[in-house]
Amino acid sequence: MQAIRSPLRRVALQARLPVVRPRVARPFSTAPEAKSNTTLYLGIAAAVLAGGGYWAYTSSSDTAREVGTVAKSATQAAKAATNFVPSRADYQKVYNRIAETLDEAGEYDDGSYGPVLVRLAWHSSGTYDKETGTGGSNYATMRFEPxxxxxANNGLNVARGIMEKIKQEFPWISYGDLWTLGGVAAIQEMQGPKIPWRPGRIDGFAKDATPDGRLPDATQGQDHLRKIFYRMGFNDQEIVALSGAHALGRCHTDRSGFEGPWTFSPTTFTHDYFKLLFDExxxxxxxxxxxxxxxxxxxxxMMLPTDYVLIQDKSFKKYAKAYADNxxxxxxxxxxxxxxxxxLGVPTAQFVSSEPWELKTLDEQKK
Structure with missing residues (x-):
């Protein structure tokens, strides 16, 4: 590892590349960040290529993690410099690899990585705050401590590890695009609906990480749910619809403290979650x-307190009943x-397409 790092340091000094240091706090701004990231990535990409090595970091400090982010983005920037522009077909290949990975879970949970990948996509996006414009899927800040x-993110190291292996196969894709695409693939491959999706997220730094408390607390009631979801810009109907993701997966005592699945088919996306709320x-x-x-x-x-309020609150209940019936x-x-x-949190100008795509499932591609 020292042999790899030394050439990179020499090249960086000779090229007078900027040194990554903790930054002075400044107002949140996406557009300038994207511009500065690109400049920095291209500079370090040149150093990495000239040095004949790839920067690997082992420190747990935020600064080291930021350096690692820049270095990992060097490959992406280097390909961009050689006119590599990922096409829809390239993203379909990533989708396919994720889909193939779902059934490699073995004894993990119910034999599928699908539910935990949906949770990763959900939790990396659900930190958005519409008032400050911070959080959301744009910077994939769950990579950083704290x-x-x-x-709320306990156990998601499993999902991030799965995605990291795929990132090594497709180093040009950003973590934000990879994680959200993972959620799309998981929903669609587990017999759920098509989820429109488009790429354009960029990798951020530790300074962009969000504070704790932005994700739902399952021990709370309807007031808490509204506070969390209204902050993101969702209404009551959307709160209930998104809660339907609990059709998948289960809780673990060593993560959330809760235990058990919501439905009898935790690896198949259905409306059973809502049916069971009313029928049982x-x-x-x-x-x-x-x-x-x-x-x-x-x-x-099992049902959590935040699940049960969907049939107790008058506004929530009418939507939950409609979904149970249809x-x-x-x-x-x-x-x-x-x-x-x-x-959420991704400036429209960053997306590579004006309209989202519907990527094909593995079964659809066989026809």
């Missing part, structure tokens, strides 16, 4: 963990809300 260690009798589970509900009939399913309506509304969630 955001990576926020309680839910009772408070008697155990040493946090407050959660269990279905009285089997005791194997899966097509749920799919349509979820697709629209989830697609918007994945674009």
């Amino acid at each position: 955001e990576a260690l926020h309680g 009798k839910w009772v408070w589970r008697k155990w040493s963990g946090p407050k959660q509900l269990a279905d009285k009939k089997t005791g194997t399913l 899966q097509d309506l749920f799919f349509k509304d979820f697709s629209a809300a989830f697609a918007r969630l994945l674009e």
